[in-house]
Amino acid sequence: MSMLIEEYITLKLTEEDLHSGDLILVNQDNEFKQMGVNLLPVDSLYFEIYGGQPIYISQEINKPLLKLIDAINAKKKFVAVSGYRSEEEQKEIYNNSILENGIEFTQKYIARPRESEHQTGLAIDLGEVVENVDFICPSFPHDGICKNFKDLAEEYGFIMRYKKDKESITKISEEKWHFRYVGIPHAKLINKYNYCLEEYIDFLRKFEYNTNHLKIEEDNLRIEIFYIEMKDKIIEINLSKNKKYHVSGNNIDGFIITLFEDMGMNSYAL
Ligand SMILES: [Zn+2]
Numbered sequence: 001m002s003m004l005i006e007e008y009i010t011l012k013l014t015e016e017d018l019h020s021g022d023l024i025l026v027n028q029d030n031e032f033k034q035m036g037v038n039l040l041p042v043d044s045l046y047f048e049i050y051g052g053q054p055i056y057i058s059q060e061i062n063k064p065l066l067k068l069i070d071a072i073n074a075k076k077k078f079v080a081v082s083g084y085r086s087e088e089e090q091k092e093i094y095n096n097s098i099l100e101n102g103i104e105f106t107q108k109y110i111a112r113p114r115e116s117e118h119q120t121g122l123a124i125d126l127g128e129v130v131e132n133v134d135f136i137c138p139s140f141p142h143d144g145i146c147k148n149f150k151d152l153a154e155e156y157g158f159i160m161r162y163k164k165d166k167e168s169i170t171k172i173s174e175e176k177w178h179f180r181y182v183g184i185p186h187a188k189l190i191n192k193y194n195y196c197l198e199e200y201i202d203f204l205r206k207f208e209y210n211t212n213h214l215k216i217e218e219d220n221l222r223i224e225i226f227y228i229e230m231k232d233k234i235i236e237i238n239l240s241k242n243k244k245y246h247v248s249g250n251n252i253d254g255f256i257i258t259l260f261e262d263m264g265m266n267s268y269a270l
Contacts, residue, residue: 021248
């Protein structure tokens with residue numbers, strides 16, 4: 001008789017981890033608290049850069065973003081308008097916009113410092129290349145390469161973050177140009193259920209560590225997603241050594257764990 005012994009690794013998750021990862025929710029109710037962000041400049045071979053100043057994004061979203069651009073054959077066809085912003089920069093943009101555009105417009109389109117996804121490095125504003133690029137509302141029409149980008153974004157882990165029918169939840173007006181990285185397979189699930197990130201984070205609470213997990217199969221991968229509440233200052237969790245895993249805090253009250261198990265021969269870039 002043979003026995004399959006599953007080996008485990010123990011993950012220790014801390015308060016700091018709660019505020020980092022691809023799925024952190026940053027909005028009016030949940031301030032950005034992460035200490036540092038690893039940044040890379042947006043590749044100028046791929047993008048026109050607004051204002052000529054380097055635009056930075058999180059190291060992690062760089063590769064999927066370039067792959068997406070390659071997939072739709074759109075090198076240099078987009079202008080990168082805004083990526084990572086420090087708290088100081090966000091403050092400046094917010095205050096300048098109040099002076100230039102008034103408070104009503106500003107509240108619709110610009111998050112207050114610490115409430116902006118741009119501070120995470122996981123968001124990018126893109127527009128089509130036109131003569132006069134609007135820094136706050138770049139042109140992102142529903143056709144051509146912009147449509148191609150939007151349609152394929154989920155395959156590379158990106159979502160259009162601020163949709164018209166979710167304005168009452170996100171408290172931000174529709175922004176066709178603002179894309180947020182949430183990773184694979186979360187972008188697809190968010191679109192499939194027509195959730196905004198706020199709704200998705202809430203939905204995942206149903207799939208607690210000790211109960212039923214959310215299970216999907218895709219591209220020869222068996223994927224399992226679950227939520228674990230941060231009940232103590234440090235929480236420990238055992239995960240099978242045989243599966244790849246990805247952990248993100250939700251920036252509120254717990255963690256989302258995604259497990260990947262390869263079922264076939266195809267390799268899959270995570
Ligand atoms: Zn934006």
